Amino acid sequence: MATDADAGIEADALPVDLLLVALLGLWHLAAVQGYAGQSSMQAVLGLGAVLVAPGYALVSLLFPRRSSEAGLFEDREGRISPGERFVLSVGVSVCLVPLVGLGLVLLSFGATTSLFQLSIGVTTVLLAFVAAGRRLEVPPAERFSPLRWVINARSRASLRPSGGVRALHVLLVLGLLVSGTGIGYAAMSADRGEQFTEFALVSESDSGELVASEYPSQIPLGSSATVQVTIGNHEGRDLDYTVVVIAQRIENGTVLSTARLDRFSTRVTAGETIERPHEMTPSLVGENVRVSYLLYRGEAPVGANPRPENAYRRTHIWVNVTSG
Incomplete structure (x- = not known):
């Protein structure tokens, strides 16, 4: 007879969140190429594909384990809370997306809008697949799963700000400053590329x-x-x-x-x-x-x-x- 624990382990076997992120990246690729039809949800999906998905995939790659009660700078063994995971996803996306454009400029590919958007989609899909592979290497009991977090009411308490959230904000501000510098440099380099x-x-x-x-x-x-x-x-x-x-x-x-x-x-x-x-x-x-x-x-x-x-x-x- 199957138990709730068995069902939870089966749910953990498939990284549903990363699958959805990869699908969002694929949709972004299709939208850039003109294959996705126009809809009222396209703007919302586009914002998610740029401001959340790339960062979420990278954060999942860096933190494959479920939440921990330890502080931000204590030894968590690759653990962060779901709330911190979401905040980091947005902050990392804000930093990562300009760096993708900067990479295109430095590699002499140019900084056209279509190529920039295409690169974001490809980066998201690749990061999502690599993150899924790393998460599956973690034992099921230690593996992060959004389904387990939804089912387990006690895990929801991890949404409360931890003692390290203030330091996390400092890190995000620094990340925004770095990304702003990258945007300015990419803009100036893009102008040089149009000579x-x-x-x-x-x-x-x-x-x-x-x-x-x-x-x-x-x-x-x-x-x-x-x-x-x-x-x-x-x-x-x-x-x-x-x-x-x-x-x-x-x-x-x-x-x-x-x-x-x-x-x-x-x-x-x-x-x-x-x-x-x-x-x-x-x-x-x-x-x-x-x-x-x-x-x-x-x-x-x-x-x-x-x-x-x-x-x-x-x-x-x-x-x-x-x-x-």
Whole structure:
């Protein structure tokens, strides 16, 4: 005949709380990828997936045993009360989530919202599975179980603040300060990760507008055509740029000949976008001559001829150059 104790041991065999945390992490992954439908509960689940689930999984990994009457800094052998477990879960989540974003920045993955949210879901699921494995290694009599805590009325008394709760608050404040520092550093690093230079060619349309089309397609040898070179500096600092213009005759993907047409330098301040007209005068006769504009930060390479492969940015147009 089964007893209440037998039922409690059977209930302890499955870490239901960690299973729910893992499911919440999986839901978070699905929501980030757009597979979870919109619902009134989605905001609540999202808050739980970010502010509770990651920290709860990590706290469960660190404290796999049930509650103890010992003080906060006394030897508990991996034991904390359910109340402290919940408070720590929120505090650890607040500290852990910014550190995930900081890790993405330091690993040069960037700090985009979708990747950040995806990483939180993956971290939650992994921590939940590892925590479940560690908890199952603990003897059933010592193992933390939310079901046992609900069933056993005496365990509910552990929700009362212990003598170490005040020290726990101090630890959480320190954790918030650390996480705030991590958020600031991640924000500044994310800005650095968005540095780039805009480089493009535009031409004047029949209506007088500058468009990235309607380029000159046929130029007699010795004649010129005008294009506008656009350089946008989003690097976060003032920079000197060098533009080298070359023409190449290409057949079946092979460069048969190359001619340097022009070279000029310009300085662009941070956040500025300039448009400079340039008269292009190809010196190679043939069909589908590729005229390339190569952009370099600073000076163009000295030891090697400027070519598309060693340019910082590049763009080109195709023209037919006739002999007469």
